[in-house]
Amino acid sequence: xxxxxxxxxxxxxxxxxxxxxxxxxxxxxxxxxxxxxxxxxxxxxxxxxxxxxxxxxxxxxxxxxxxxxxxxxxxxxxxxxxxxxxxxxxxxxxxxxxxxxxxxxxxxxxxxxxxxxxxxxxxxxxxxxxxxxxxxxxxxxxxxxxxxxxxxxxxxxxxxxxxxxxxxxxxxxxxxxxxxxxxxxxxxxxxxxxxxxxxxxxxxxxxxxxxxxxxxxxxxxxxxxxxxxxxxxxxxxxxxxxxxxxxxxxxxxxxxxxxxxxxxxxxxxxxxxxxxxxxxxxxxxxxxxxxxxxxxxxxxxxxxxxxxxxxxxxxxxxxxxxxxxxxxxxxxxxxxxxxxxxxxxxxxxxxxxxxxxxxxxxxxxxxxxxxxxxxxxxxxxxxxxxxxxxxxxxxxxxxxxxxxxxxxxxxxxxxxxxxxxxxxxxxxxxxxxxxxxxxxxxxxxxxxxxxxxxxxxxxxxxxxxxxxxxxxxxxxxxxx
Amino acid sequence: xxxxxxxxxxxxxxxxxxxxxxxxxxxxxxxxxxxxxxxxxxxxxxxxxxxxxxxxxxxxxxxxxxxxxxxxxxxxxxxxxxxxxxxxxxxxxxxxxxxxxxxxxxxxxxxxxxxxxxxxxxxxxxxxxxxxxxxxxxxxxxxxxxxxxxxxxxxxxxxxxxxxxxxxxxxxxxxxxxxxxxxxxxxxxxxxxxxxxxxxxxxxxxxxxxxxxxxxxxxxxxxxxxxxxxxxxxxxxxxxxxxxxxxxxxxxxxxxxxxx
Numbered sequence: 001x002x003x004x005x006x007x008x009x010x011x012x013x014x015x016x017x018x019x020x021x022x023x024x025x026x027x028x029x030x031x032x033x034x035x036x037x038x039x040x041x042x043x044x045x046x047x048x049x050x051x052x053x054x055x056x057x058x059x060x061x062x063x064x065x066x067x068x069x070x071x072x073x074x075x076x077x078x079x080x081x082x083x084x085x086x087x088x089x090x091x092x093x094x095x096x097x098x099x100x101x102x103x104x105x106x107x108x109x110x111x112x113x114x115x116x117x118x119x120x121x122x123x124x125x126x127x128x129x130x131x132x133x134x135x136x137x138x139x140x141x142x143x144x145x146x147x148x149x150x151x152x153x154x155x156x157x158x159x160x161x162x163x164x165x166x167x168x169x170x171x172x173x174x175x176x177x178x179x180x181x182x183x184x185x186x187x188x189x190x191x192x193x194x195x196x197x198x199x200x201x202x203x204x205x206x207x208x209x210x211x212x213x214x215x216x217x218x219x220x221x222x223x224x225x226x227x228x229x230x231x232x233x234x235x236x237x238x239x240x241x242x243x244x245x246x247x248x249x250x251x252x253x254x255x256x257x258x259x260x261x262x263x264x265x266x267x268x269x270x271x272x273x274x275x276x277x278x279x280x281x282x283x284x285x286x287x288x289x290x291x292x293x294x295x296x297x298x299x300x301x302x303x304x305x306x307x308x309x310x311x312x313x314x315x316x317x318x319x320x321x322x323x324x325x326x327x328x329x330x331x332x333x334x335x336x337x338x339x340x341x342x343x344x345x346x347x348x349x350x351x352x353x354x355x356x357x358x359x360x361x362x363x364x365x366x367x368x369x370x371x372x373x374x375x376x377x378x379x380x381x382x383x384x385x386x387x388x389x390x391x392x393x394x395x396x397x398x399x400x401x402x403x404x405x406x407x408x409x410x411x412x413x414x415x416x417x418x419x420x421x422x423x424x425x426x427x428x429x430x431x432x433x434x435x436x437x438x439x440x441x442x443x444x445x446x447x448x449x450x451x452x453x454x455x456x457x458x459x460x461x462x463x464x465x466x467x468x469x470x471x472x473x474x475x476x477x478x479x480x
Numbered sequence: 481x482x483x484x485x486x487x488x489x490x491x492x493x494x495x496x497x498x499x500x501x502x503x504x505x506x507x508x509x510x511x512x513x514x515x516x517x518x519x520x521x522x523x524x525x526x527x528x529x530x531x532x533x534x535x536x537x538x539x540x541x542x543x544x545x546x547x548x549x550x551x552x553x554x555x556x557x558x559x560x561x562x563x564x565x566x567x568x569x570x571x572x573x574x575x576x577x578x579x580x581x582x583x584x585x586x587x588x589x590x591x592x593x594x595x596x597x598x599x600x601x602x603x604x605x606x607x608x609x610x611x612x613x614x615x616x617x618x619x620x621x622x623x624x625x626x627x628x629x630x631x632x633x634x635x636x637x638x639x640x641x642x643x644x645x646x647x648x649x650x651x652x653x654x655x656x657x658x659x660x661x662x663x664x665x666x667x668x669x670x671x672x673x674x675x676x677x678x679x680x681x682x683x684x685x686x687x688x689x690x691x692x693x694x695x696x697x698x699x700x701x702x703x704x705x706x707x708x709x710x711x712x713x714x715x716x717x718x719x720x721x722x723x724x725x726x727x728x729x730x731x732x733x734x735x736x737x738x739x740x
Contacts, residue, residue, distance in 0.1 A: 426574065427537065427538075428574040429574050429576055431536055431537070431558065432570065432573070432574050432576070433576075434557075434558040434559045434562065435534050435558055435559075435561075435562055435567075435568050436562060436584070436587075436588035436591070436592075436644060436648070437559050437562040437563055437588050437589075437591035437592040437595065437648070438559060438587055438588065438591045439557075439559050439591070440559075442587065442591065446576070446579055446583075446584070446587060447576055447579065449578070449579070450576055450577055450578030450579035450627065450628075451577065451578055452578070453578035453579075454578070
């Protein structure tokens with residue numbers, strides 16, 4: 001058997017999170033206009049200002065064009081064919097604790113390897129679980145409250161902490177920022193809200209799991225994390241969806257605010273359904289993630305992207321304050337017919353700001369994997385530095401890897417470094433591994449894991465293990 | 481000439497790479513504990529035979545049989561052959577960036593144990609064995625944490641191969657020109673490593689172009705390979721004869737294969 005055949009077989013592997021949960025839902029009929037937005041706002045008992053904000057975004061969105069500059073190819077999304085709200089029926093009277101949550105929902109999360117009850121017991125991670133359009137449950141809230149940390153569904157924050165939300169929502173990713181973010185502003189349904197008070201180190205990892213279950217629904221979550229002066233938080237995000245023949249839309253917006261001397265570490269393991277071998281079905285993942293760093297603050301994005309049919313995602317940092325630091329570590333694996341166009345933007349405004357970009361793109365099957373990144377040095381960014389390393393690994397000979405680095409430097413004292421490599425999983429490497437007893441799947445997964453090591457070491461421990469396992473699963477069948 | 485005690489029996493094997501026949505009627509019988517040296521000019525098919533035995537893709541066996549420990553070797557996948565105890569020390573070991581030597585050793589040892597129905601090795605036991613092996617092949621312990629062959633010198637790579645051999649404890653070791661590119665000290669060290677592993681139930685095929693390795697690893701048999709088949713077999717003295725007279729005195733050669 002040739003290496004290519006082995007790899008193709010390994011890639012033909014099934015998606016483990018592809019099951020559908022049988023949960024009675026209350027779902028809006030497909031379609032989008034101002035009345036739908038008004039209904040969403042009503043469902044969430046939002047104040048008037050929030051509805052106005054949404055409608056303003058919607059009106060902007062109507063004037064905008066869907067962007068086409070990314071190296072991805074997909075049929076036009078029919079925004080009128082999507083349902084913009086779906087919630088498990090049992091959520092109508094929101095459960096106060098885990099005991100009141102629909103057991104079927106809990107089972108869904110357990111199947112996904114996120115046993116909420118256990119998480120709550122095994123002190124360590126506080127979880128917010130978002131199912132379709134609503135947050136199902138947030139664990140550990142009392143304990144976090146003792147530390148002054150707010151971790152709750154954003155729909156609740158809008159009602160409970162309107163001043164914070166009003167001040168920061170849309171402050172990093174404005175309503176007119178881009179096509180998908182404008183849409184998100186108009187129709188977002190839930191997501192997580194985090195506030196870490198001054199000088200506080202969040203006592204545990206915070207985590208949100210997103211699950212799209214209902215057919216023909218879009219998930220538009222909104223996450224807002226505010227780390228006040230001198231505080232520190234590590235936040236994890238995981239995503240899965242059932243296996244369906246239709247494409248589903250996921251257009252999220254994440255905003256991070258790191259005040260002076262604060263630090264936010266944001267890690268994502270994205271495993272949305274990627275579609276089948278021939279590109280049927282799968283999630284369109286059009287996400288806007290951006291953070292702002294004030295003086296001496298630091299934001300670190302780490303992402304492991306293995307799912308979605310199409311990924312369009314550029315977690316970015318605005319390094320506004322002097323001496324602030326931005327980091328982006330990324331592993332993006334594409335297989336089958338997946339397409340990923342992902343990277344980052346580092347906008348250096350302050351003096352002596354630093355950014356590091358390390359990306360590992362792995363392409364297999366007939367997939368296309370692109371890195372697109374912008375490093376911008378403003379005239380004010382004296383002594384700013386950037387280091388970028390983009391490595392691509394090809395498995396087989398029908399896939400593509402592309403690198404689009406954009407560098408704009410308007411300050412002569414700024415230093416920008418860019419390195420890029422492309423390599424292949426070679427016959428020699430496969431042969432060595434197999435001669436030492438490893439089957440082809442283990443061999444590929446070991447080689448790929450080695451390739452990604454620099455990024456995995458940035459992930460929190462439990463996530464690193466999960467990410468490495470996910471890669472292994474995603475690569476299974478990529479060899480035979 | 482083979483009997484049921486043989487570890488490896490190769491009978492009249494013809495093999496090709498990309499339709500070009502390289503091995504043309506190869507016979508060899510190896511019993512447990514024996515050390516066989518295969519010598520011959522460049523292009524005679526020495527390395528090819530190692531790849532054929534280990535099952536490398538692209539090396540097609542056109543006819544003939546190979547029996548390993550009573551089983552049809554040609555029916556086995558590469559990793560099944562490894563699990564059965566066949567080990568190839570590479571002439572040019574490849575790098576696997578980011579995968580530490582220790583990780584690689586653990587994965588290999590466990591894969592082979594699993595295939596043989598054994599429990600995985602504990603990390604502490606593996607570490608203990610790996611440290612001993614490091615010492616034996618004179619590699620600093622820091623090499624265990626480095627990527628497999630990543631940035632290693634030629635000699636370090638060869639010693640790393642040997643370290644893998646020490647941990648995997650194979651039944652048949654094929655050393656493919658392990659002496660190439662080694663200075664005399666490194667050569668001695670590699671030879672010592674090999675000699676320490678000689679035992680009544682472990683056999684070796686030492687593929688080499690030069691006689692000098694055989695000063696340190698004393699073979700039981702020496703075979704001369706030319707144009708894809710063994711043209712002469714003898715004891716260790718045959719190697720000395722080759723050394724003094726060169727391959728030119730072999731009659732079956734073609735002119736362009738004469739070297740050294």
